[in-house]
Amino acid sequence: MSKNRRKLKVHERARSDQFTAAARNWGATEPTTAVFTLEFADSGTGRCCWCDCPDTPDSPHYQPGYQCGGCPRDAMYVLHAMHGSPHQQDYPVCAEHRDNMATNVARVTKAEHGCVPRAVISVPVLDADSSI
Numbered sequence: 404m405s406k407n408r409r410k411l412k413v414h415e416r417a418r419s420d421q422f423t424a425a426a427r428n429w430g431a432t433e434p435t436t437a438v439f440t441l442e443f444a445d446s447g448t449g450r451c452c453w454c455d456c457p458d459t460p461d462s463p464h465y466q467p468g469y470q471c472g473g474c475p476r477d478a479m480y481v482l483h484a485m486h487g488s489p490h491q492q493d494y495p496v497c498a499e500h501r502d503n504m505a506t507n508v509a510r511v512t513k514a515e516h517g518c519v520p521r522a523v524i525s526v527p528v529l530d531a532d533s534s535i
Contacts, residue, residue, distance in 0.1 A: 427485045437486040437518035439505060444478040444495055451476045453500035458507075474500060484508050486518040 419442055426438045451474035456462050463469045478495030482504055485491045496504040512518050 423483060426483070427491060431485070434486075435518055437484065437509065437512045437516070439485070439509065440483045441480055441501070441505065442483070444481045448478045448481065448495045450474065450495070451478050451497035451500055452494050453496055453504055476500075482508060484512055486512055486516050 423440050423442070426440045429436070429438050453474045454464075454471050455474070456464055456471055464471060474497060476497035476499065479498045480496050480501050482494040482496055482501070483491055484494065492508075494504055494508060
């Protein structure tokens with residue numbers, strides 16, 4: 404994680420929490436709707452969870468004992484996938500894999516849960532004069 408990134412201010416964290424709660428409520432009221440939010444990861448969130456292994460039946464993930472190395476970068480964002488209450492899954496992701504992760508999670512959510520992906524919403528938490 405970039406060491407020059409500042410922590411969110413208290414009111415920015417509150418704004419993020421309120422926005423995420425509103426998105427979660429939207430997803431919970433319509434069980435066939437999937438809502439995704441994207442926000443900056445807290446410092447120390449960990450590594451990006453993206454994997455470049457092929458998503459096919461012959462993927463090495465199906466081999467006994469296989470351990471994927473995954474992406475070595477630190478997570479810069481967290482993608483929250485909400486589809487019905489209380490289902491929420493969080494995916495820490497680096498800047499390079501952000502769009503791939505959002506697309507892939509939406510596809511899998513639709514296939515596995517029958518939910519219609521509505522939007523990936525970036526959480527507007529920073530003050531207008533702030534930068535990362």
